[in-house]
Every structure is written in structure tokens, then in C-alpha cells.
Amino acid sequence: MQAICVIGGSRYFGKLLVKRLQAAGHQVTVINRGSAPPPAGVEHLVVDRDDEAALMAALGSRSFDVVVDQVCYTPVQAAIAARAFAGRTRRYVMTSTIEVYDPASAALPALPPGAPVPEELVDPADWLVAADLPWHDEAYLEAHYAEGKRQAEAVLTRAGGFEFASVRSAHVLGGGPQEFTGRLAHYAERIARGEEIAVHAKALPTVFIHYEELAELLRWAATATDFTGPLNACSHGPLDVHGLAAIIAAQVGRAPVVRTVQAGEEASPFSFDRHYAMSNARATELGFSFSRTTDWLPGAVAEALTDEPSPNA
Template sequence: MKKVLVMGGTRFFGKKLVQHLLDEGNEVTIATRGRTPDPHEGQVKRLVLDREDAGSLRAAADAGPWDVVYDQICYSPQNAADACEAFQGKTSRYIVVSTRGVYDHQPQRITEGDFNPYAYPVKLAGRSEFTYEEGKRQSEAVFFQQANFPVCAVRIPIVLGTDDYTRRLHFHVEHVRGGLPIGVPQPEARMSFIHSGEAASFLAWLANVPQLTGPVNACSDGEVTMRDIIAWTEEAVGRQAIMTPAAEAEHLSPFAIPDSYYLDTSKARAEGYRFESIRDWMPALIREIASAGGEA
């Protein structure tokens, strides 16, 4: 049994991560602002955490020591620097959720070496000073250059599921059903995705693979194009899509990208993890959303 701290963990794949950890018999503490309900009543301990307050973070660290810390809510180099100080000597393993957004778009498969946080210049500032992507780059740079405990940064692509509160697949189902245009500038661009369930299971698996540190890509096996997604949506809805290379912002696909953007997962696979095939779950997920009237 491990003593695990999860910062975040009350919605989307964070809830699933917590359940995985509980199912494995771990002692789990969730640290959040305390505003969002979750389904783990009576199963977890709770701490109130303001991620922007270094003192609040130190209090969470002092509730340890922790075998594993999951940080799903680090968005700036200042957040990361505060964590490096707070958890010094307080954790054996630190797993931070990062993003494929640390990479630039490129036509070939992206490996972890395509962004090097160990040599990236740090600009210490808060979240408001950066885009989401740059905030994650800066966060990784601080962790890997300053932390005195082992860190793994999980670079994930877009996460999908029926419980996706951003409703990105729902957008496509609703637009096709409603006969609305969908802006897709590059229909053949190749993309990586991951299901919310697999994102959670991969993160939970990492707790038991202490030798896997540094950046690691995590995504479903294979990649898809917007043309694939539109075709599966047309089949699920029973209506032809109106796909256009340009559209007003409200009709632009949430997956619209200027070039291919897909990840290499050789590092994780070399440690024994086997990712699901994207073509096994994505069409089924689209059908599930469509059968629920787009309201899943």
C-alpha cells in the first residue's frame, strides 16, 4: 500500500485515477479547493489546497511524507517552483500531468526529445504570464532543473470520454445532426488522442514503475485524421457532414490543427505498458454520444 496525494482528482480522468489507486489498495488523499463534489465519499482523505498559495502547498506536503504525488493542476513555473520547495524530502515520486502542447506541430511522429525541459530557459512567473502551452513548458523546465526528488512529466494529447466537460466530440455530433458547418482546415492531419479511462489507468500504472522518470508521452496506439472522425460521426448520426476549410470561430472544430500532431510512445512501451488502439474505442465513443442525443 502506498500513501498517495492527488492534487486535483475530482473530475474527468482525475476521478478515474483516484478510483484506480483505491482499487489497488492505496491510501489516497485528494487536495483541491473543495468546491467540486466527487464520488469517493468515505474512501479518501481530503485537504483544502490553493495551488497558487505556497503556504497552502507546504501544508499539503507536510501532511506526508508521500510515496507518490500526482500534480494535475500545475500551470506555471511558479507553481512548479513552489512544489519543488514544498515537497523537498516529502515524496519519493512526483508525477506531473503535462501536455502534448509542449511540442510544436510537425509532420512526423513526436518523441520526448523534441522538447528538452532540462535546457529550456526558465522565466519564473505566475500563470497569467503564459499561454497554457508555455506554462507547461516552463513548469517542466523548473521540475527537471530544480527538483531534488524523482519527477515524471506525462505528456498527453486531447483526452476524450462521455464525461468530457469540454464536449469536444459532442460538438461534432451536434453539428452533423444539426446540419451545421464544421471548420476543418487540414482534414488529413494526423492526431493522437487518449480515452479518459486510459489516461487514468496509465497514470495509476506509473506509481508502480519508479524507474520511469523524465518526460513520457502517453496516447492511444495509432492516430486518426479529421476525415476519420467526421466519417465515424456521419455513420453514427446517419447524416452527411458539412465540412469546410474555413468557418467562423463557433463552427471551427475543436480538433482543427495546421499540421499533423501525433506522439511516439516507445518510452512507455519499453517499460511494458500497452496502449489501447484508438480505432477500437473512438468510433464506439462517438456512437455512444450520438445514441444519447449528443447529451452523454
């Protein structure tokens, strides 16, 4: 049994992660602002993680074997966490994102066309940190989501008070109404109604992961392995927007209506004119077994259409 702190953990795969850690016999503490209570038997610290003094007071004399940070978006938040948990935990795991590789959000090293993106393309040890940017401004943060995640990883990588690992998640799907972005439902509903979807002329592939698989990978990253540094998390099998639409079309029995957008024009979610589909080779070599996207995507589409929650909700 380990003492594990989850920062966030109130919805979607974070909520499932808490349940799985508890079911595995770990002593779990959840830190969030009180938007939703954790399961019975899980300690709940209600505090704003951005308030360093309040966070330190809430933690008191507690220490943990592992911290899993689900909601770290900026270098400022990362710096507060680094100070608050230095000496309190052996290991710190941050949930990051595929967006750190988006070439539209940063000047990144070039890869051969279509090559799966490895973790070393974005090395947090070398990334510039600018904590004085307006990270507190919600509009700025939304517009600079990828950069906030890159800089948060950089701060925690250099903190030195614990072993640090980041899990860079692919686009997360599944769970019906739990999938709060509504991106899969957007496609499923439009194709089912015969409404057009907007796609790039040369749409490039991306990668996905089911929310249950991501919860399991985070549990594994926290408790079953001691790797450090970044780790890509995605199911096997990249898909472009046409492949995604074809799977949905097979579910709803209706061919997708496609409109090609001009360069610079906004397209539907998951239509990309740039390549940053991740490689999951490192996680596979470390011993995690991924599913194939095409194995679980039809079920996720069915959930999106029926609006029924997963039994694991």
C-alpha cells in the same frame, strides 16, 4: 501499498485515477480547493496550491511515496510544489500535454514531415524558465497554455528533491458529459444535425486517448514503473479531422458537411494545419499496452450523443 498524493483529482480522468488507486489498495490523499469531495476513505486536504504557506501548513508532517500532480500549469506553481514536496516524496508525476509540441507556440526543432513526435523534441532540462511573466493572469495563462506546461516541466525536472516524470497526454475523449471541453460533442452534434464543420485545406493528423486509458496510464506511471523524464501518452492510430468525422458519420448515419477554411481562419477543434502527432514508442517499450483509437472512439461518440455518463464516472 503506497502512500499517494493526488493534486487535483476532482473531475474527469483525475477523479477516475483516485478511484483506481484506492481500489488497488493504496493510501490516497487528495489536495484541491474543495470543489468536489473525493471517495469515502480518501483523505482530503482543502487548500489552494498557489498559497505556499497554506499548502505547507496543510501538509504538516505528511510524506508520500508518490505525488501525482494533475493541475500544474505554470512555472510558479511548479516551484511552489518543488519546495513543498522536497523531502516529502520519492517520486513526482506531473500530467502534461501534447500541446508542448505545438509548433505554433514555440520554435521547435524540425522533424521529417509526418514523423511521430518523440519526447526528446522538447527537453525540459534545456527549456528556459521565466517565472516573472504574468502567469497569475487567467487570460495570459489561457493564451500561453503550452508554454506554461513546458516551463512547469522544466522547473520540476531541475528541482532535484525527488524523481520526476511528466506524462504528456494526447487529446482526451470519452465519458459523455464528463468530457468538459465539449469538443467531441461539437462534432457529433453538428454532423448529426447536418451542420457544417470547418476544416483546413490540408488537415494534418493528431492523436487521442480515452480518459479511462489515461487514468490507467497515470496509475501505472505512479506505481508500476520508475521511469523519469517525459512520456507521451496516446492510443495507437493518428487521425486527421476527416477520419474523425467519418467515424462520427458512421455512428449518426449522416455524411459530414465540410467547409474549407482559408489560411489563418479559425477551424473546428481537432483540425490542424501543423503536425505534432506524438509517438508512444517509449511508453510501449516500458511495458504499457495502448488501445487503438478506432476501437474506443465509436463508443465515445455514442456517449457524446446520448449525454449519458460512463459507468466508471
